[in-house]
Amino acid sequence: MKFSPFFTTNTSVSIVMLKVLLALVPGIIAYVWAFGSGIVVSLILASATALLAEAAVLQLRNRPVMPFLLDGSALVTAWLLALALPPIAPWWLVVVGTLIAIVIAKHLYGGLGQNPFNPAMVAYAALLISFPVIMTQWPVPLELTTIKLSFIEQWQYIFNHVLPSGVGFDAMSSATPLDYLKTQLKMHHTMEDIHQAKFFGMFAGKGAEIVASMYLLGGLYLLHQRIISWHIPVAFLTTLAVISGVFHWVNPAHFSAPLFHLLGGATMLCAFFIATDPVSGATTPKGKLIFAAGIAVLTWLIRTYGGYPDGVAFAVLLMNILVPLIDANTQPRVFGHSK
Amino acid sequence: MNQYQEITENGLWKQNPGLVQLLGLCPTLAMTVSLVNGFSLGIMTALVMAASNASVSPIRRLVPTEIRIPVFILIVAALVTLIDLLMHAYFHALHAVLGIFIPLIVTNCIVLARVEAFAAKNPVIPSALDGFMMGFGLALVLAVLGGIREIIGKGTLFSGIDLVLGASSKAWVITVLPDYHGFLLAILPPGAFFGLAMLIAAKNWLESRKQATQPMTPNPVAVH
Numbered sequence: 001m002k003f004s005p006f007f008t009t010n011t012s013v014s015i016v017m018l019k020v021l022l023a024l025v026p027g028i029i030a031y032v033w034a035f036g037s038g039i040v041v042s043l044i045l046a047s048a049t050a051l052l053a054e055a056a057v058l059q060l061r062n063r064p065v066m067p068f069l070l071d072g073s074a075l076v077t078a079w080l081l082a083l084a085l086p087p088i089a090p091w092w093l094v095v096v097g098t099l100i101a102i103v104i105a106k107h108l109y110g111g112l113g114q115n116p117f118n119p120a121m122v123a124y125a126a127l128l129i130s131f132p133v134i135m136t137q138w139p140v141p142l143e144l145t146t147i148k149l150s151f152i153e154q155w156q157y158i159f160n161h162v163l164p165s166g167v168g169f170d171a172m173s174s175a176t177p178l179d180y181l182k183t184q185l186k187m188h189h190t191m192e193d194i195h196q197a198k199f200f201g202m203f204a205g206k207g208a209e210i211v212a213s214m215y216l217l218g219g220l221y222l223l224h225q226r227i228i229s230w231h232i233p234v235a236f237l238t239t240l241a242v243i244s245g246v247f248h249w250v251n252p253a254h255f256s257a258p259l260f261h262l263l264g265g266a267t268m269l270c271a272f273f274i275a276t277d278p279v280s281g282a283t284t285p286k287g288k289l290i291f292a293a294g295i296a297v298l299t300w301l302i303r304t305y306g307g308y309p310d311g312v313a314f315a316v317l318l319m320n321i322l323v324p325l326i327d328a329n330t331q332p333r334v335f336g337h338s339k
Numbered sequence: 340m341n342q343y344q345e346i347t348e349n350g351l352w353k354q355n356p357g358l359v360q361l362l363g364l365c366p367t368l369a370m371t372v373s374l375v376n377g378f379s380l381g382i383m384t385a386l387v388m389a390a391s392n393a394s395v396s397p398i399r400r401l402v403p404t405e406i407r408i409p410v411f412i413l414i415v416a417a418l419v420t421l422i423d424l425l426m427h428a429y430f431h432a433l434h435a436v437l438g439i440f441i442p443l444i445v446t447n448c449i450v451l452a453r454v455e456a457f458a459a460k461n462p463v464i465p466s467a468l469d470g471f472m473m474g475f476g477l478a479l480v481l482a483v484l485g486g487i488r489e490i491i492g493k494g495t496l497f498s499g500i501d502l503v504l505g506a507s508s509k510a511w512v513i514t515v516l517p518d519y520h521g522f523l524l525a526i527l528p529p530g531a532f533f534g535l536a537m538l539i540a541a542k543n544w545l546e547s548r549k550q551a552t553q554p555m556t557p558n559p560v561a562v563h
Contacts, residue, residue: 096522126529129523129524129527130521130523131520131522131523134520
């Protein structure tokens, strides 16, 4: 027989972060399968930069280096950023982005647990604003191209900008479905015509939709492990589905279907890995619902009317600003006290 | 230290408008996309400040206290108009680049701040020096900030110098980072905030290091 109090052991940050990394693995495998091994190069680059930068900054701040380095939070930031960047981008893009995330967005604001903005999204937004051309060139899904770079060739391209002879950059890069959709809609093409483009799959981008499904799988694992609570993913995905569903129902020629929004762009990555950041996100249960719904509304608005193809990064950052307000107004009633 | 040295030191370092008083942030943040732009606007501001301090000081006893602010602003506005028209005549290209920010020197709070805080209480020569040194201190900050943003943002230094010194000086533009993609963020407004924050941090760090290395000097009597 057991008696109260039932203490639970506090899960350490390292375990949490390790499980988050583990949950990303299926998505990464699908990514490699769909787009080639370029993403692995980005991941390695981002991880190495993140660890070095983290160690250097901790040293500068006179903090213990090893405990903070081993907690894995820098690695999670690095992986999320690498997964958000185009895998055919030059090496310095990944390095600069990771430095912005770790040094500016994380440590200048006080380090782990203090940063008001999601570091990976700060870096992504900074890079998107600074290098718009590079940030919107994505690889063609392997299914659609005869060009299959080996791992070594990927490495060479990312570092030296050298492609194997006979391969042009244009042949292996394309706009993303979100980007393409936006430009085509501006030219008054109908949704049906646009979806004839060969890089559209069943619901969203060919290949990308499978990667997104794998992120969903990883996210469910995190839910099962109670690393994240259900509030943010459910509120985010439901709100996005409802808004896009209503508008699609009213005018299907102009507004994308809900599944396109759910499986396209960075939706799944955001729902389970980015918006659920315990530091920069809302913490109260009701607050999490509001926070996630806000991200969904902003994401849909930016995707539909904004200047940038995907709105997840900006939506998350904008809602990050509101977190203190949301948290302050959604404090749950303390047991035994009236409101 | 005599009075003039103290005024100079206050303007350039101790009370630097850009780094310590944080006055005049509008041009600091908006016009520092390049070294030349930043420094030019800074020098314009310094000239206006020297002239306005020098003109307010002699009449400081004649102006009734109740209406001193409108009177001071009118004087500053007249001087800014003068500078604006002179630039339009002699540095037309630069005038086109700096645009609205030249007339806006009137509204720059550092100008009125020095008129009100210094020129309204001191004789002409120190007032003029104070105005110029405060303006020059601001100009130096604008130049450094502009230089940093220009190098990071575009990879060049002294771009646009031909607007000031004529077409022959175009060769002076230094390409610091050849074959550079350009880091647009440094040119955009966030870059100004980041850059200014770094400069303030650097100044505070220098100050604290100076204090740490000479802790034995007796504390001077506080003047404030």
